[in-house]
Amino acid sequence: QSVLTQPPxxxxxxxxxxxxxxxxxxxxxxxxxxxxxQQLPGTAPKLLIYKTNQRPSGVPDRFSGSKSGTSASLAxxxxxxxxxxxxxxAAWDDSLSAWVFGGGTKLTVL
Amino acid sequence: EVQLVESGxxxxxxxxxxxxxxxxxxxxxxxxxxxxxxxxxxxxxxxVSRIHSDGSSSNYADSVKGRxxxxxxxxxxxxxxxxxxxxADDTAVYYCAKEDNWSDAFDIWGQGxxxxxxx
Numbered sequence: 385q386s387v388l389t390q391p392p393x394x395x396x397x398x399x400x401x402x403x404x405x406x407x408x409x410x411x412x413x414x415x416x417x418x419x420x421x422q423q424l425p426g427t428a429p430k431l432l433i434y435k436t437n438q439r440p441s442g443v444p445d446r447f448s449g450s451k452s453g454t455s456a457s458l459a460x461x462x463x464x465x466x467x468x469x470x471x472x473x474a475a476w477d478d479s480l481s482a483w484v485f486g487g488g489t490k491l492t493v494l
Numbered sequence: 495e496v497q498l499v500e501s502g503x504x505x506x507x508x509x510x511x512x513x514x515x516x517x518x519x520x521x522x523x524x525x526x527x528x529x530x531x532x533x534x535x536x537x538x539x540x541x542v543s544r545i546h547s548d549g550s551s552s553n554y555a556d557s558v559k560g561r562x563x564x565x566x567x568x569x570x571x572x573x574x575x576x577x578x579x580x581x582a583d584d585t586a587v588y589y590c591a592k593e594d595n596w597s598d599a600f601d602i603w604g605q606g607x608x609x610x611x612x613x
């Protein structure tokens with residue numbers, strides 16, 4: 385059971401906008417930055433969003449992150465087939481003195 | 495090219511030991527916190543451990559505390575994970591990852607090494 389809670393699956397058609405949620409608590413999302421990682425099938429994870437809403441160079445602006453209270457969200461607009469992947473949220477947890485990940489959301493582009 | 499390459503995975507016996515290595519290149523290894531993250535087959539990412547840039551401080555997930563030890567050799571640009579008292583639920587792909595100093599993000603990941611614990 386993950387400390388951060390994500391829906392196990394999400395889906396959308398090309399061009400649509402989808403949102404993936406990540407719910408935590410006061411010791412992690414509520415007081416810390418949130419990070420998002422994308423994992424394509426059979427590959428290592430890749431950084432997608434850092435410090436809650438910042439994109440590394442090379443990540444399209446179709447991807448955006450936000451946070452409200454103890455929940456965070458990843459939004460993907462203009463959905464493309466190559467976005468078909470697993471997405472993980474992560475944050476430092478002050479109570480555990482550990483990094484915690486969400487259980488992951490498998491995004492299917494129909 | 496910035497790169498992390500893990501090795502040392504394989505079959506381990508329950509109660510046995512394995513040592514993983516992660517060779518870093520293309521960046522100044524001595525300047526960065528380094529991490530191990532694992533992923534059981536068909537499951538999600540789980541953080542395992544981290545170590546300070548100079549090796550002076552480390553943290554562990556509760557599930558591996560007292561059994562696993564993270565270390566580094568900055569002269570060899572190599573990160574290690576000593577895994578003792580192996581259990582079946584340690585079976586996973588183990589990734590090493592570099593933490594960016596400014597963003598705290600895991601910005602570089604290795605390709606992973608598979609550890610299977612079975613008799």
